[in-house]
Amino acid sequence: MVKRHFDYEEKYKNLREKFQELKKLSQSMDFDLTQEFQQLEEKMEDIRGTKYHNLSPWEKVLLSRHPKRPVVKDYIEYLFEDWIELHGDRCYGDDRAIIGGIAVFEGIPLTVLGHQKGKDTNENLRNNFGMPHPEGFRKVERLIGQAEKFKRPVITFIDTPGAYPGLGAEERGQAWAIARVLMLFPQLQVPTIAIVTGEGGSGGALALSVADRLLMLSNSVFSVASAEACSSIIWKDAGRAEEMASYLRVTAQDLKELGIVDEIIPEPVGGAHQDFTALADSLKKSLELNLKELQALNREQLLKQRYRKIRGIGRFLE
Amino acid sequence: MLKSTFGKQKLIPIPGSGRGPVDKTLPDEPGLKCPSCSRRLKEKEVKEQHKLCPHCGYHFPLNVWERVEIMTDPDSFREFGAGLRSFNILDFPGYDEKLAQAIDETGLSEAFITGEATIGGYPCVLGILDARFMMGSMGSVVGEKVSRAVERAMEFNLPLIICTASGGARMQEGMLSLLQMAKTAAVLGRFHQAGLLYISIITNPTTGGVSASFASLADIILAEPGALIGFAGPRVIKQTISETLPADFQKAEFMLGHGMLDGIVERGQLKKTLELLLRLHGGVKHG
Ligand SMILES: [Zn+2]
Numbered sequence: 001m002v003k004r005h006f007d008y009e010e011k012y013k014n015l016r017e018k019f020q021e022l023k024k025l026s027q028s029m030d031f032d033l034t035q036e037f038q039q040l041e042e043k044m045e046d047i048r049g050t051k052y053h054n055l056s057p058w059e060k061v062l063l064s065r066h067p068k069r070p071v072v073k074d075y076i077e078y079l080f081e082d083w084i085e086l087h088g089d090r091c092y093g094d095d096r097a098i099i100g101g102i103a104v105f106e107g108i109p110l111t112v113l114g115h116q117k118g119k120d121t122n123e124n125l126r127n128n129f130g131m132p133h134p135e136g137f138r139k140v141e142r143l144i145g146q147a148e149k150f151k152r153p154v155i156t157f158i159d160t161p162g163a164y165p166g167l168g169a170e171e172r173g174q175a176w177a178i179a180r181v182l183m184l185f186p187q188l189q190v191p192t193i194a195i196v197t198g199e200g201g202s203g204g205a206l207a208l209s210v211a212d213r214l215l216m217l218s219n220s221v222f223s224v225a226s227a228e229a230c231s232s233i234i235w236k237d238a239g240r241a242e243e244m245a246s247y248l249r250v251t252a253q254d255l256k257e258l259g260i261v262d263e264i265i266p267e268p269v270g271g272a273h274q275d276f277t278a279l280a281d282s283l284k285k286s287l288e289l290n291l292k293e294l295q296a297l298n299r300e301q302l303l304k305q306r307y308r309k310i311r312g313i314g315r316f317l318e
Numbered sequence: 319m320l321k322s323t324f325g326k327q328k329l330i331p332i333p334g335s336g337r338g339p340v341d342k343t344l345p346d347e348p349g350l351k352c353p354s355c356s357r358r359l360k361e362k363e364v365k366e367q368h369k370l371c372p373h374c375g376y377h378f379p380l381n382v383w384e385r386v387e388i389m390t391d392p393d394s395f396r397e398f399g400a401g402l403r404s405f406n407i408l409d410f411p412g413y414d415e416k417l418a419q420a421i422d423e424t425g426l427s428e429a430f431i432t433g434e435a436t437i438g439g440y441p442c443v444l445g446i447l448d449a450r451f452m453m454g455s456m457g458s459v460v461g462e463k464v465s466r467a468v469e470r471a472m473e474f475n476l477p478l479i480i481c482t483a484s485g486g487a488r489m490q491e492g493m494l495s496l497l498q499m500a501k502t503a504a505v506l507g508r509f510h511q512a513g514l515l516y517i518s519i520i521t522n523p524t525t526g527g528v529s530a531s532f533a534s535l536a537d538i539i540l541a542e543p544g545a546l547i548g549f550a551g552p553r554v555i556k557q558t559i560s561e562t563l564p565a566d567f568q569k570a571e572f573m574l575g576h577g578m579l580d581g582i583v584e585r586g587q588l589k590k591t592l593e594l595l596l597r598l599h600g601g602v603k604h605g
Binding site for chain 2: 164165167169170171172173174183184202209222224225229230233249250255258307310313314316317318
């Protein structure tokens with residue numbers, strides 16, 4: 001049976017509570033075990049820390065989808081000032097699975113885009129669980145055009161199971177909308193930075209990831225298709241998703257090794273939601289540095305570097 | 319990406335008349351059955367009709383060499399890039415065997431062939447995906463060959479024509495395959511900036527990473543009648559939503575109706591149509 005939820009933290013919390021009970025009980029009975037308890041506590045924290053340094057790819061997949069994991073809007077609100085959301089694709093509708101707008105970072109106005117999952121069921125239903133329709137990608141197309149016109153750097157946040165597979169999405173040209181965004185991002189004459197904060201699922205995630213720099217949070221994942229889908233398609237068995245996750249090489253660390261990811265932002269022990277502020281602060285530092293580096297390049301250098309990076313992807317024999 | 323789409327329509331193998339290696343999967347039986355109208359057909363009559371069913375017009379799948387034959391001037395096709403080969407980058411279980419089997423069965427080195435050819439005397443760069451080779455899936459080599467074909471066309475100021483048939487990204491190469499979508503799209507961005515003509519011909523089936531990258535980034539997008547075209551495969555969509563789907567859902571005719579294609583061209587008309595389009599875009603005849 002495949003594990004569907006990342007429950008280590010709950011179990012650990014349980015253990016801690018039992019431990020506190022034991023402490024209290026021993027105190028009430030005049031057992032002086034202060035030193036022993038302290039040692040034990042340190043050891044427990046140690047084991048927990050080690051656990052988080054050695055999560056399996058599947059555990060990372062689960063952690064990247066954790067219901068308490070910060071959503072893109074949390075990052076936008078924490079990292080930027082003067083955020084104003086802009087809506088619609090001017091063509092069909094406003095896709096709430098993708099948010100976009102303008103914000104200020106270190107005094108610089110930016111265009112900010114990201115997949116938007118919900119924090120609860122209602123919000124998730126409204127945002128279609130962060131799975132965009134073509135109008136979402138066309139909103140991206142519109143807003144990056146705007147960024148270019150007003151010379152604003154573009155920051156994108158990636159957190160989606162994938163582009164939505166449905167009747168309307170196909171009728172309105174999901175493939176066309178994604179392809180177009182993939183073609184336009186490399187041509188932008190402003191710096192672009194993409195950050196995978198949670199789940200990077202397939203083409204719908206890729207559409208926001210073509211950038212000068214690709215950063216990943218240490219427990220986020222990026223995959224050609226979900227491990228479940230790959231497992232059921234290649235092995236005709238969705239039950240082997242856990243095994244598939246390790247073969248697909250979906251973790252930030254694997255993708256850094258493959259040269260796909262530029263930088264990993266370490267998450268606190270327990271994952272991004274355990275200490276959001278600490279995580280967001282280190283992300284902020286990294287953004288500052290990366291943006292500064294990219295802004296120091298002239299337009300030709302920027303486009304050349306970016307193109308060389310994209311053009312060079314792939315491994316083969318010749 | 320969505321291999322499942324291939325399960326829908328049974329690909330009835332029929333002996334190839336192409337100049338390429340003989341397809342070993344072809345049975346010796348003299349007759350074949352049209353998967354659309356179920357009539358028994360004679361091989362010869364099907365072959366003479368560009369592999370169409372003479373009764374209902376069903377388009378039998380073509381291998382790359384048969385496609386070269388119906389689309390280009392005789393003996394004009396000169397392949398390039400045949401030396402590129404895939405390897406098991408991620409040590410993915412079974413990938414080596416799958417590759418070896420595909421090479422053995424198709425006689426191709428990969429799912430995509432590229433070359434220069436003339437069509438009605440007009441030179442062009444031509445790329446063709448073969449669905450027999452691991453569902454025409456795009457891994458590093460297919461992405462690289464697409465990119466090189468685009469660059470070749472830019473280098474020699476030639477129009478580019480690509481025929482697709484693909485289940486999408488090649489999962490066995492993980493993210494390296496997904497990123498081929500970005501790579502081919504980026505290279506095509508430069509191609510369009512250079513003011514050159516790109517014609518995409520979408521054949522059955524084209525879904526996933528190929529439809530959401532180079533197949534839909536052409537100036538002119540044509541499709542074969544009845545071809546399945548979409549982002550997600552129909553089975554995934556049926557699993558996801560409970561609505562009933564239209565009978566022609568994701569067929570070329572459906573996509574034309576929704577404004578995604580410039581036209582549907584029957585196989586017998588394809589070469590003529592391409593000739594006209596090349597002429598209309600200032601094609602200069604060879605010789
Ligand atoms: Zn028929």
